[in-house]
Amino acid sequence: MAIDQEATMADIIKLGAQAPLTPIDVQTFSKSEDRSRLSGVALKAFRALIEQWGLSNAEAAALLGVSDSTWDRIKRGTWDQPLSQDQLTRASAAIGVYKGLHLLFADEMADRWPKLPNRGSIFQRATPVRAMIEGGIPVMLETRRYIDAVRGGL
Numbered sequence: 001m002a003i004d005q006e007a008t009m010a011d012i013i014k015l016g017a018q019a020p021l022t023p024i025d026v027q028t029f030s031k032s033e034d035r036s037r038l039s040g041v042a043l044k045a046f047r048a049l050i051e052q053w054g055l056s057n058a059e060a061a062a063l064l065g066v067s068d069s070t071w072d073r074i075k076r077g078t079w080d081q082p083l084s085q086d087q088l089t090r091a092s093a094a095i096g097v098y099k100g101l102h103l104l105f106a107d108e109m110a111d112r113w114p115k116l117p118n119r120g121s122i123f124q125r126a127t128p129v130r131a132m133i134e135g136g137i138p139v140m141l142e143t144r145r146y147i148d149a150v151r152g153g154l
Contacts, residue, residue, distance in 0.1 A: 029089055035082040042083060042091040043074055049098040052111045055129065062133040063140075065090050086137065093140035094132070100147035122146060 027034050050060040061071035065087050073079040083091065101110040114129045122142050123131045132140045 029085045029092075032082065035085065035088055038088060039082040042088055042095070043079070045095050045098075046091045047075065049094060052098070053114050053129070054111075055115075059129060059133065063090065063094060063129065065136075089137055090140060093137065093144050096144040097128075097132075097140070097147055100144065100151060104147060104151040120146060 027038075029035060029038075046060075046064060050063075055063070057068060057071055057075070060075075061068045064071065064074075065084075066074070070079065082088075097114070098110075101113055104110065105113065115127050117123075117125050118128055118131075119125060122135075122139060126134070128143055132143055135142075
């Protein structure tokens with residue numbers, strides 16, 4: 001039943017009674033089932049961007065928020081645990097930066113940009129990678145928003 005100008009209050013109440021009582025099950029990084037399902041693909045994409053950006057093992061580990069030894073296991077494909085909420089957020093932010101850069105630049109600059117010193121206020125003449133490592137999740141998310149804004153996505 002569609003609500004139109006002729007609908008009565010009884011019709012509207014009846015329509016509302018047909019709505020589900022529970023909210024739609026939204027995907028979040030806080031639910032272990034969602035993290036388990038998303039971790040594999042997130043790590044595959046994260047490993048690919050690390051290679052494209054030419055990051056060291058130490059930079060990759062710091063960007064993801066894991067120890068060097070954990071990064072080695074992830075890189076070898078022997079990591080069999082879901083990422084934590086923070087780690088999945090970090091991977092998602094980095095993947096968003098990667099995607100945004102590839103939408104912004106049509107050449108190799110998309111993969112060079114993260115390692116170039118930047119005068120943008122959030123980077124303070126550091127490379128975006130260094131700024132994201134030092135600033136953690138807040139700066140990673142801000143970098144993603146910055147790239148989206150530069151390319152006109154906001």
